[in-house]
Amino acid sequence: MKKKLLSLVLGTAMVTTLLAGCGSTSTEAPASEAAEVESEAVETPAAESEAAESEVAEAPAAEAGDGAVYYLNFKPEQAEQWEALAEVYTEETGVPVTVVTASSGTYESTLKSEMAKEEAPTLFQVNGPVGLATWKDYCYDLKDSDVYKNLSSDDFALVNEDGSVSGIAYVIETYGIIYNKTLLNDYFETEGAVATSVEEINNFDTFKAVVEDIQAKKDELGILGAFTSAGMDASSDWRFKTHLANMPIYYEYKADGISSTDAIKGTYLDNYKAIWDLYINNATCEPSLLSSKTGEDAASEFALGEAVFYQNGTWAYGDIAAAEEISDEELGMLPIYIGGEGEENQGLCTGSENYWCVNAKADQADIDATLAFINWVVTSDAGRSALANDMGFVTPFTTMADYLPANPLVAAANEDIAAGHTAVTWNFTTMPSEEWKNGVGSALLEYAQGTGEWDAVVTAFVDGWATEAAAAKAE
Amino acid sequence: MEKAIKRYFPIFVLPTMLAFILGFIAPFIMGIYLSFCKFTTVTDAKFIGLENYKKVFTDPTFVHALWYTALFTAVTVVLINVLAFAVAWFLTKGIKGTNIFRTVFFMPNLIGGIILGYIWQLLLNGILMQFNRTLTYSATYGFWGLVILMCWQQVGYMMIIYIAGIQNVPGDLLEAAKIDGANSKQILTKVTLPMVMPSITICTFLTLTNSFKLFDQNLALTNGEPSNMSEMLALNIYSTFYGRAGWEGVGQAKAVIFFILVAAIALTQNYLTRRKEVQQ
Numbered sequence: 039m040k041k042k043l044l045s046l047v048l049g050t051a052m053v054t055t056l057l058a059g060c061g062s063t064s065t066e067a068p069a070s071e072a073a074e075v076e077s078e079a080v081e082t083p084a085a086e087s088e089a090a091e092s093e094v095a096e097a098p099a100a101e102a103g104d105g106a107v108y109y110l111n112f113k114p115e116q117a118e119q120w121e122a123l124a125e126v127y128t129e130e131t132g133v134p135v136t137v138v139t140a141s142s143g144t145y146e147s148t149l150k151s152e153m154a155k156e157e158a159p160t161l162f163q164v165n166g167p168v169g170l171a172t173w174k175d176y177c178y179d180l181k182d183s184d185v186y187k188n189l190s191s192d193d194f195a196l197v198n199e200d201g202s203v204s205g206i207a208y209v210i211e212t213y214g215i216i217y218n219k220t221l222l223n224d225y226f227e228t229e230g231a232v233a234t235s236v237e238e239i240n241n242f243d244t245f246k247a248v249v250e251d252i253q254a255k256k257d258e259l260g261i262l263g264a265f266t267s268a269g270m271d272a273s274s275d276w277r278f279k280t281h282l283a284n285m286p287i288y289y290e291y292k293a294d295g296i297s298s299t300d301a302i303k304g305t306y307l308d309n310y311k312a313i314w315d316l317y318i319n320n321a322t323c324e325p326s327l328l329s330s331k332t333g334e335d336a337a338s339e340f341a342l343g344e345a346v347f348y349q350n351g352t353w354a355y356g357d358i359a360a361a362e363e364i365s366d367e368e369l370g371m372l373p374i375y376i377g378g379e380g381e382e383n384q385g386l387c388t389g390s391e392n393y394w395c396v397n398a399k400a401d402q403a404d405i406d407a408t409l410a411f412i413n414w415v416v417t418s419d420a421g422r423s424a425l426a427n428d429m430g431f432v433t434p435f436t437t438m439a440d441y442l443p444a445n446p447l448v449a450a451a452n453e454d455i456a457a458g459h460t461a462v463t464w465n466f467t468t469m470p471s472e473e474w475k476n477g478v479g480s481a482l483l484e485y486a487q488g489t490g491e492w493d494a495v496v497t498a499f500v501d502g503w504a505t506e507a508a509a510a511k512a513e
Numbered sequence: 514m515e516k517a518i519k520r521y522f523p524i525f526v527l528p529t530m531l532a533f534i535l536g537f538i539a540p541f542i543m544g545i546y547l548s549f550c551k552f553t554t555v556t557d558a559k560f561i562g563l564e565n566y567k568k569v570f571t572d573p574t575f576v577h578a579l580w581y582t583a584l585f586t587a588v589t590v591v592l593i594n595v596l597a598f599a600v601a602w603f604l605t606k607g608i609k610g611t612n613i614f615r616t617v618f619f620m621p622n623l624i625g626g627i628i629l630g631y632i633w634q635l636l637l638n639g640i641l642m643q644f645n646r647t648l649t650y651s652a653t654y655g656f657w658g659l660v661i662l663m664c665w666q667q668v669g670y671m672m673i674i675y676i677a678g679i680q681n682v683p684g685d686l687l688e689a690a691k692i693d694g695a696n697s698k699q700i701l702t703k704v705t706l707p708m709v710m711p712s713i714t715i716c717t718f719l720t721l722t723n724s725f726k727l728f729d730q731n732l733a734l735t736n737g738e739p740s741n742m743s744e745m746l747a748l749n750i751y752s753t754f755y756g757r758a759g760w761e762g763v764g765q766a767k768a769v770i771f772f773i774l775v776a777a778i779a780l781t782q783n784y785l786t787r788r789k790e791v792q793q
Contacts, residue, residue: 147755154554172553172758271649272736329649329739330638399557473757480740487650489739510759 105407110152110159111139112392115356119428126420133407143272146172153397160400160408164205165391166467167298170196171510177204178398178405184413185394185435194434196393205393208416209431212451212461213281213351214386215372218364221346224259225252236370242309242377246316252346253320259346263322266339266348268314269331270483277333277349278314279479282374283499284387284466286310289378291465298468300507304500309376311492317349318486325486340364349374351387352447355430371450373459385454389464390434470506477502548765558762565766574741575767578749585656585745586724589663593720594713596664597671602701604672605679615676618669626666630733633662648735655735655743662730667723671716678712679705707789714786721782725775746771 111120117139124135138159140148145163152159153176164170170177179202180186180195186203189195196205217236225248226234232247239245252264268278286306291297293305318325322339334357340348341361348354358364373384396408415421416435425431426441432448433441442448455461469475477498484490543555548565552558569575600618604611621629637648637658648654682705690700706713728747731737737744737752744752750771754764 146758150554150755150761154556169758175553271738324645326645326650327642327647330634330647471758476741483739489651 105133105401105403105405105410107133107135107161107404107408107411108157108159109135109137109161109411110145110149110163111137112145112163114139114142115353116429119424122428123415123421123424126424127411127414130420131410131414133411135411149173158397158400160397160404161412162395162397164196164393164395166393166464167196168467168469168471168510170204170393170395173395174204176395176397176399178396179203180206180396180409183396183409185409185416188413188416188435188437190434190436194390205395207390207392207434208394208412208425209392210388210390210434211352211392211432212371212386212388212448212454213349214374214451214454216340216348216350216354216358216447217370217372218340218343218346219368219370220364221259221261221343222370225255225346228255228258236372239372240375240382242312242375242381245372245375246312249316249320249347261322261346262339262344264320264346265317265322266336266345267321267323267331268317268328268349268486269333269336270328270479270486271330271332274331274333274336275479275483276475277336278317278482279475280466280469281351281387282313282317282349283310283469283475283478284462284464285313285374285376285378287465287468288387288462289376293379297465300504300511302500302503304496306376306378307496307499309378310499311495313374313376314482314486321345326488328486329483347372352430352432352445352451355445355447366446369446369450371447371454373454373462383459385457385459385461386451387462387464388451388455389467391464391467470503470510474498474502474506544765545769548762548769550765551759551762553761561762565762566770568760568763569766569770572753572763574744575746575749575753577742578744578746581652581656581743582725582727582745585659585727586721588660589667589724590717590720592660592664593667593671594716597668597716598675600668601672601675601679605676615672618672620669621666622670624666626729627733629662629666630730633658633665634734637661649738649743651739652742655738658734659727659730659743662734663724663727666730667720671720674712674716674719675709678709682708710786710790714783714790717786718779718783722775722779725778 107124109120109124111117117137120137120139124137127133127135138148138152149159149162153162162173162176164173164177181201181203183203186195186206189206194207194210195203197203219236222236225231230251232251233239233244239248249264252259252261256263269275270278286304286309287302289306289309290303291299294303318328322345323331336348336350337354337357338361339345341358342363355369358369359366371386373381373386375381375384378384394412396405396412398405400408415425416433417437422438422441425433426438426443430443430445430448432443432451478495481490481495481498485492485495547555547558549560549562550558551561551564604614604618624632634648637654641647641650641654646654648658686704686708687700690704695703726747727745728751731743731745731748732751735743737748741749741752746767750764750767753760753767757764
């Protein structure tokens with residue numbers, strides 16, 4: 039009897055699993071088939087311009103069901119805002135918009151696995167020309183799209199040699215050395231201060247003198263160091279191997295009158311060393327601890343008033359404001375001076391590394407829906423307000439002129455431009471590969487903690503550039 | 514009953530078989546195919562022959578990861594097995610609180626590798642901070658950090674297997690040895706050890722493959738820092754695949770080589786220790 043009962047139970051369990059298996063496949067199959075049929079139905083009238091009236095009449099009925107938008111978002115800081123905006127759009131138009139956000143540092147891997155799926159993202163992003171190289175086959179030509187027409191300048195698009203447009207920047211950002219005005223003013227009032235106002239700091243030598251003097255007087259000022267920790271953990275090392283490395287590249291490009299190269303000469307690497315030395319020797323922590331200092335460490339040190347200077351950009355405002363220790367009026371931003379020619383007029387570093395791309399391998403209906411969605415984002419009131427006010431983006435679109443975010447760092451960036459300074463361009467988008475950045479980053483760290491020589495940085499910078507650029511060409 | 518099992522086994526095996534094919538065989542074959550391809554997403558690949566395999570051995574990080582992993586495996590296999598056997602030996606002596614000790618030693622094994630990695634990162638960094646160092650200061654710190662972490666996690670598990678083995682040594686054998694005048698050291702080396710050989714086979718197999726395939730702990734503890742110097746094979750494959758544009762196929766080729774290596778090592782080890790087992 040017991041055996042019979044057991045076999046009965048086992049049998050039932052078996053049948054249930056089998057049925058469950060069948061169940062899911064049988065419900066899925068018609069859905070995808072239906073979707074295919076629908077998209078075909080839409081494509082037909084589009085292809086034949088002179089479609090019969092009956093077919094056109096059918097189209098609106100199918101419209102709600104066809105094109106869908108799937109946005110793979112890069113910025114976790116703005117995940118909720120994008121989801122809210124997607125909901126508004128779906129309510130307004132009936133077009134479903136899915137927003138998925140990759141967690142910090144996993145965008146490329148998430149994108150790779152999502153793209154392999156049948157329901158691939160229709161809208162994704164690349165970080166510039168180098169990132170584009172991976173995804174160029176997946177980028178729909180945006181030349182005729184409305185959103186491209188709303189772009190204020192071609193500088194903010196990834197335009198290919200044949201004139202097609204692969205990506206469109208949707209946010210402009212600025213970075214420099216963020217400083218705490220209150221603490222800096224405290225310093226200016228100390229005895230024997232090297233400078234008495236921030237206007238005097240307009241070159242590397244003055245800046246260096248100020249930083250070193252602040253470091254010497256750190257106990258008097260009640261801080262831990264002039265700079266926040268220059269963390270070389272993956273969450274923070276991009277500030278130095280990418281953003282700070284932009285400075286020597288910028289000056290070299292400027293001196294040579296070029297905008298990209300296959301072989302960097304490293305003319306300004308001594309300046310790079312000088313500013314890096316300044317960062318690591320006048321910070322809140324010992325250089326030997328840098329390898330595990332994170333981006334959050336630096337942000338919190340600055341937000342809690344433990345350091346005066348913090349190299350980062352407009353995007354850091356959210357983290358600083360969240361601590362509620364420093365008011366908006368206390369925030370300022372200085373250009374990164376490295377001792378280049380004519381740096382008195384050098385401004386902050388402004389550019390973009392967030393480019394929207396539309397998946398060319400998606401269904402045409404989805405592509406159209408996606409293009410309509412992004413254009414809506416930059417033209418409708420709801421979209422523009424969300425971009426500027428909720429997400430705090432400065433965007434390169436002509437439609438966004440009246441929508442500027444209330445971010446004091448953005449204000450600082452605008453003041454800098456108003457003061458007549460020349461903005462430093464973001465040349466790190468021309469860095470040959472991630473591998474190159476990693477090589478430079480590792481060498482920087484080894485130099486900082488004393489386990490390596492500066493020569494290794496030079497090798498990684500110059501030779502690494504040539505190797506990686508050649509490797510990229512070969513592919 | 515026998516007959517019924519024979520007749521119906523295909524039906525009972527079917528769900529597991531399906532899951533095995535979908536979850537293992539299919540991706541495995543696809544993975545081998547992809548190692549000969551250039552691709553960005555796995556569904557869109559172009560056949561390029563042996564190019565990827567050529568690149569694997571020109572990549573210095575892979576060769577370094579290989580040696581680093583081999584060294585790590587050698588150290589952990591010895592340490593874990595010796596420690597686990599010692600603990601098991603003491604906990605079969607009938608000392609007070611045996612059950613509590615066994616539970617405590619086994620507990621770390623119930624925590625996931627990623628979490629363990631982060632916990633130990635905090636602990637070890639807290640100690641190293643006293644000397645103005647951190648775990649990622651050099652690969653040596655990362656290496657010994659990983660060894661400590663792996664021992665802590667695996668000793669308890671292997672201990673359970675050894676305890677089962679030791680308890681299975683027949684009492685009459687031990688008694689006979691005692692009557693013959695063997696001291697406790699002789700009993701351990703001449704009676705107990707040969708009798709627990711099956712446990713040793715299993716434990717060395719498990720520690721060997723676990724150490725060789727180690728990923729989570731490596732990722733959480735050091736993530737290969739500094740300069741990929743504390744990167745083990747599995748993590749190296751992962752970062753090649755996901756971290757380097759255009760190198761997805763190379764990562765896949767590394768994975769195939771990795772599979773062959775692990776299989777070869779595990780089979781050899783199994784063959785060698787099996788030979789030493791005694792029939793009861």
